[in-house]
Structure formats: C-alpha cells, structure tokens
Amino acid sequence: MTAALELKQVTASYGHGSVLHDVDLEVVSGKVTALLGANGAGKTTALRAICGMIRTSGDVRLFGEKITGKSPEAIVRMGLAHVPDGRGTFAGLTVMENLRLGAFTAKRSDFRRTLDQVFGYFPRLKERMNQQAGTLSGGEQQMLALGRALMATPRLILLDEPSIGLAPVIVKQLFGILEDIARNEGVSMLLVEQNSNLALKLAENAALLEVGHVVARGSARELAENKEIARAYLGHD
Numbered sequence: 503m504t505a506a507l508e509l510k511q512v513t514a515s516y517g518h519g520s521v522l523h524d525v526d527l528e529v530v531s532g533k534v535t536a537l538l539g540a541n542g543a544g545k546t547t548a549l550r551a552i553c554g555m556i557r558t559s560g561d562v563r564l565f566g567e568k569i570t571g572k573s574p575e576a577i578v579r580m581g582l583a584h585v586p587d588g589r590g591t592f593a594g595l596t597v598m599e600n601l602r603l604g605a606f607t608a609k610r611s612d613f614r615r616t617l618d619q620v621f622g623y624f625p626r627l628k629e630r631m632n633q634q635a636g637t638l639s640g641g642e643q644q645m646l647a648l649g650r651a652l653m654a655t656p657r658l659i660l661l662d663e664p665s666i667g668l669a670p671v672i673v674k675q676l677f678g679i680l681e682d683i684a685r686n687e688g689v690s691m692l693l694v695e696q697n698s699n700l701a702l703k704l705a706e707n708a709a710l711l712e713v714g715h716v717v718a719r720g721s722a723r724e725l726a727e728n729k730e731i732a733r734a735y736l737g738h739d
C-alpha cells in the first residue's frame with residue numbers, strides 16, 4: 503500500500519547549518535504516526551519541511567507523489583493540512599470566517615457537508631460561530647485550528663503539539679476527537695507531541711528525533727515498552 507507520507511534522506515535548514523539530517527520517516531495511510539523528541543530536536547522543523555515552508559533536500563512524497571520543492575499552496579491542494587504550533591487561527595476573524603478560509607482549496611460543493619462534519623465533531627464551534635477567534639478559550643482555539651484544517655478535506659494532517667497549554671480534561675476530549683477523525687474519516691496524521699504517553703496511545707507508529715536525526719522508530723507499543731528510550735526521552739521512570 504502507498505504510504506500517506508514518506509520522507510527519504512530529508513535534510514532541512516534555516517539558512518545556516520542543517521537542522522534535520524537525512525531523516526527517513528513514514529506515515530502509513532489511514533494511521534497516526536507520532537514524532538517525538540526533546541525540545542529543539544527538530545520536530546517543528548520537520549513539519550515545516552514537509553509542507554514546503556523551508557529549504558529542504560531529499561525526497562518527500564505525499565501518497566506517492568513527490569512534493570519536495572513545491573509551494574505550500576500546491577501541497578495543500580494535494581491534500582495536506584498543517585495545524586501549526588500556536589494554532590495559527592486569525593484572532594480578529596470570527597469562527598465561521600476562519601472555517602471559510604480553511605475551505606479555500608476545497609471543492610465548493612463539499613462546503614456544507616464538511617462544515618456539518620466539523621460542527622458534528624466540535625459542537626462548541628457551532629455555538630460560537632460568530633465569536634472572534636481571539637476571544638475563544640485555548641481549547642476552543644485548538645478545536646478551531648483542527649476544524650479549519652478539516653475544512654480543506656485533507657488526506658493527511660500534520661499536528662504540532664495540539665495538547666500544549668490545555669487542561670488535562672480538554673486534552674483528553676481533543677485526543678478522543680483525533681482518534682475518531684482518524685478512524686471514521688481515514689485521515690492519516692503525523693503528530694508532534696511533548697506529551698509522549700498520550701501520543702503513543704493514539705499513534706500506531708512512532709519515531710524519535712534527536713538533534714535532527716531519527717534515532718529510533720517502530721510501532722508505538724515498541725517505543726513505549728523500550729525502557730531505555732522511555733527513561734531517556736519519554737519522561738517515564
């Protein structure tokens with residue numbers, strides 16, 4: 503089966519030295535892969551490299567098609583959505599306006615159906631559709647960021663630390679919804695998370711980055727059960 507996402511020997515930099523070195527990574531179609539690592543390991547940079555935001559060499563393929571060197575907009579049109587850290591919603595626009603912007607690459611005829619689907623997952627967004635995004639709670643803003651990504655009817659979503667700054671009960675709710683989206687819609691996900699326990703519960707597979715190198719990969723269970731890795735990187739005893 504074609505992988506949803508495949509990175510081969512990907513190197514990326516911000517202009518000075520490389521931040522990612524020869525990274526190989528795969529997201530199986532319809533599954534969640536967690537990308538773990540300490541602060542500064544290069545997780546956010548990996549997501550930026552995939553969506554065409556920074557200078558990248560090597561081979562990045564989305565459902566078998568090469569996307570290295572393509573513009574971020576072209577990559578979005580090919581079915582990739584990015585939920586960046588800091589969420590990236592437009593604070594001065596309403597919930598509905600943010601969702602409309604998310605749909606700009608999608609087919610017009612899909613709009614109603616996708617909107618109903620997003621409101622199904624996030625009834626709170628429906629209740630607050632006319633509220634300015636900047637006045638939403640942290641949890642609601644994360645839901646809006648995810649809702650906006652879904653409006654593009656993506657096949658693969660890149661998620662950058664969705665749990666950050668949220669209360670545990672909201673995180674639990676959000677991860678339940680991510681699981682439903684992956685299972686019900688067959689959307690593939692690459693999940694960058696500080697909360698590795700949580701990420702390894704949701705994900706099928708995982709990779710561990712250390713200063714820009716992938717130092718371990720395997721099933722989420724294998725990584726969670728590897729005591730050495732757990733102690734060194736995952737904050738387990």
Ligand code: ATP
Nearest residue numbers: 516521539540541542543544545546547548587696
């Ligand atoms: P965190 O968990 O702290 O967000 P991360 O694993 O996502 O860390 P990155 O944000 O990808 O790590 O950063 C990797 C390295 O790239 C760091 O050394 C960082 O200083 C550097 N870096 C990140 N963004 C830029 C930038 N815009 N310009 C130059 N260097 C950057």
